[in-house]
Amino acid sequence: MYELNDRNKIIVFTGPDGSGRKSVAEAVGQTFGMEKIVSFVTRSQRPGEVNGQDYHFITHEAYDEMEKQGEFLESVEIDGNHYGIRSLDIESKLNHIDSVYLIMNHEGASILKKIYGDKVIRLFLYTDRRTVEERERALGLPEEVIEKHLSHYDLEMGYRGSCEHAFENYDLGQTTYEITNTLETYLQRDLIDKD
Template sequence: MYELKDRDKIIVFTGPDGSGRKSVAEAVGHTFGMDKVISFVTRNPRPGEVNGQDYHFITHEAYREMERQGEFLESVEISGHLYGIRSVDIENNLYQKGSVYLILNYEGASILKKIYGDKVIRLFLYADRRTVEERERNAGLTEDVITAHLNYYDLEMGNRTTCEHAFENYDLGQTTYEITNTLEAYLQRDLVDKD
């Protein structure tokens, strides 16, 4: 098992579905040269999602077998679908790069915080309900998926103050800039131009 070093950081992007977590996370990850730890999920891909890039899409049976083998560090059920992260994926990425990022719901983010403590930095992204709904509709999600996500919106928003940092996300460039500056203090890589 990999022993975490002082500078190792696990950056978790969380917040309501439709808050722009994926776009911001990918931009920030690229800026710092961090790899994404990809979750396993039992649902079908949504419009624009790619297997092995957004999630590892697997069958319910395959997921349960991995669970029986003790492969998952965290496992949650959302709307009848199972989502899980393997500890080996986190630790291999940390060993290679020193920092990783994940995109998780609040429950998953909290589980990682309990396991890894101050190595985990939770970044909460949010936008108002109308904007979230509009983004999801523009992404081509079905009405039942949008409704299910909006049913969790208030619950997710209630967790904003428990994360290390929260960012309102209406402008990708501005949000990415703010998060990059915030993470500089944690990652100590001096990549940001201070001019």
């Protein structure tokens, strides 16, 4: 397996669907100049999602073939759909930059932690159930998708205590600021606060 160097860090944004993981992850990733590792998924594209940016949307058959070839570092099934991260994507990016970030559920986050140990920093984002529901409705997600997400809410919330850090996310700017300060100790980029 690929040997990470001392400066390599894998930042994992996790928490319930609708907790704002994507928005915060993108803002923090931009602040630190980190590249995102994009998962492969067999579910269909949702409103506002961009293929190759949010996920690589592929067929079940293509996914099965990649899995047979041993391409996935982690692969999980959620509500009949498969989600996977290729080891090649992580390792090729960490060859030329120090840190990458991913957005994953608790299963994927646990698998990466087992593989890469203290190189993985899990950031748990959460809001209350009603806020999750309101955000998902505002995105125009179908009711059955919202119901499925809410059915996983308690299970995902149970993972909070396993993560290195947890952040309540009601205000994007505030949460991004808190996470940036937290990650500074890991990434040692010497960002200067210009306030």
